[in-house]
Each structure stands twice: as C-alpha cells, then as structure tokens.
Amino acid sequence: MFKGLGGLGNLGNIASMVGKLQDLPQQMQALNERMKSERVSASSPCGHVTVTMNGVGEVQSVDVNPQVFDDDQSSPAALGQSIQYATNAAGSEAKQLYASAVGQLANDLDLNIPGMDGLLSSLTGGNG
Numbered sequence: 001m002f003k004g005l006g007g008l009g010n011l012g013n014i015a016s017m018v019g020k021l022q023d024l025p026q027q028m029q030a031l032n033e034r035m036k037s038e039r040v041s042a043s044s045p046c047g048h049v050t051v052t053m054n055g056v057g058e059v060q061s062v063d064v065n066p067q068v069f070d071d072d073q074s075s076p077a078a079l080g081q082s083i084q085y086a087t088n089a090a091g092s093e094a095k096q097l098y099a100s101a102v103g104q105l106a107n108d109l110d111l112n113i114p115g116m117d118g119l120l121s122s123l124t125g126g127n128g
Contacts, residue, residue, distance in 0.1 A: 034101070035055030035098055038097060039053070040052070041053075042090040048068045048074070049063070053094045057094040057095065068082075
C-alpha cells in the first residue's frame with residue numbers, strides 16, 4: 001500500500017521536516033532583521049565612489065571622493081558611471097551575503113530541499 005516509503009521510519013523524518021518548515025517564517029523574519037544590520041561596500045574601479053548597502057540590498061550610503069569635483073577630467077557622466085558600477089557591485093555582494101545566510105539557515109534547520117542550490121544561485125544571479 002505504501003510501497004517505496006522505505007518503512008514507517010520515513011514518516012518520522014517527514015514529520016520532523018514539517019515541524020522545521022513551520023518555524024521557517026519566524027526564522028526568515030529573524031534572518032531578514034539580522035541582514036538589515038549587516039553591511040557590504042563596493043567601490044568604482046577608479047575609487048571615486050563607494051556604495052554601502054545592508055544585507056537586504058538597501059543603500060545605506062554613497063561616498064564620493066571630493067577630489068572628483070577638483071578633477072578637470074571628471075564629468076557628470078563619469079561620476080554617474082562610477083555610482084552605477086559601485087551600486088551594482090555592492091548589490092551583488094549583498095545578494096551573495098543574503099544567499100549565504102539563507103543557505104546556512106537551511107543547513108542549520110537540516111532542510112534538504114531539492115533545488116535549494118539552484119534557488120540560491122538564482123538569488124545571486126548565478127547560472128545555477
């Protein structure tokens with residue numbers, strides 16, 4: 001009747017997983033709150049702009065080197081490109097930090113969910 005279940009022992013594993021999944025919303029809320037206090041920063045290749053984000057990808061600060069305004073070779077377009085680059089780089093780091101934290105939470109809860117690696121990879125923009 002229950003062929004392929006591998007005996008009743010698996011029912012205990014399923015019940016344990018269901019219990020862990022019931023705790024998941026609270027765990028994710030706590031993780032999100034923790035990620036809001038984490039910080040990642042990235043700079044443009046020229047070093048003129050540094051963007052700091054929290055672990056959920058919210059921009060916390062944008063620092064522009066004052067020398068940019070003294071440099072005759074700097075243009076508003078170049079400054080815009082620097083801001084864009086630094087923001088994208090910081091966003092990528094924030095995504096990686098968040099995905100790592102979600103992966104660690106799943107590991108801590110012993111949730112062996114098929115496709116989890118692919119999901120985390122998609123969060124970070126990876127190829128999964």
